[in-house]
Amino acid sequence: MNDVAIPSNSTAIYRWRRLCRRTMLARRVATAGTERKAATTVIEAALREILNQTDYTTLGFYWPIKGEVDLRPFVRDTLADRFELALPYIPVRNQPVRFRRWRPGAPMTQGFWNIPIPEDETCLSPDILLIPLVGFDSQGFRLGNGGGYYDRTLKSAGRRILKVGVGFEKTHLPTIHPQWHDIPMDIVVTESGARVWS
Template sequence: MNVPDDRARRRALRLTLVTRREAMPAATLAPWHAAIAGHLEALLAQLAPASIGFTWPYRGEFDALAVVRDWLAGDAVRWAALPVVGEKGQPMTFRRWTPESPMATDRYGIPYPAEGPSVVPALLLIPCNGFDARGFRLGYGAGHFDRTLAALTPSPRAVGIAIEDGRLDDLDPQPHDIPMDWIVTEAGVSGPHR
């Protein structure tokens, strides 16, 4: 059972995991990220989504750009999208992205497509600072993805992307937390969880 100030525990855990990941040498992360890319490509081939929402790499996270570019090149009808962070407390929206898209940056300094209508991708690639065996994730604490997954219709399939260093015994999820359908790490793919 969560205590009312579970936020402090999660904030400390998040800080530990992000700080540790950012301190990892590129030579350590490179083979892990290559393994994640391979497992992710296999999962995408299995699930065969028509559209993918993904995030721009941030704070040492897995960079999905190459995987998404290759996936897009595999079929002209496929499309990709990036999130647009709106007002505090509101769900994110998504705009279509191509390598040629004009970009802007949000209040976190993260690029997003500068123009275009909102779209709902069939599948979302969601970064995880931490995760547990039930598919719950630890993000950055603002609730952007939980709020967005709850609001999008139809609800996209959610694929969490993490490194095994972020594996936790139990995140003790909050009532609003939404588990990922799958988690992809350098060790492989787990799921579906929901």
């Protein structure tokens, strides 16, 4: 993906990123069960160390789709006693996401893209976000699913949020050719450990 010259205009970059997204998604989905389990164990250990060094109280995470790293058992078993927890939902298409309170065993309903969201409509404002990565680059910029929802959310937050990207090392790119709307992660965690930019 990275030995192809990328023109400097935004249309060409958009096309490149769309192709790159498909390639990275295929790599992520193809990650075998044993490899995925080993990687997730390392990722959880790195996240535990990062979170132990913070005094934040409200953590937003994600319900995994398309081969994303599944942190639900880790969140349920390790974080539920320490943090208020929240899952994202999309109240209006192409607008920032909001976060509903989640607790282990909480009743769920289907949200946007049929991703489960809590039935409890209580909204929280996370000060830490665990954000899934389709791909990421050496400057901490994230390639997501292409909807721009996390970028809109972070831009509109109006306050400091610790942004922790979570993904597999095989989706690391030298650059995603970031555009004006892209917001870099503070930390990216993969099975190779944590990269910190903040």
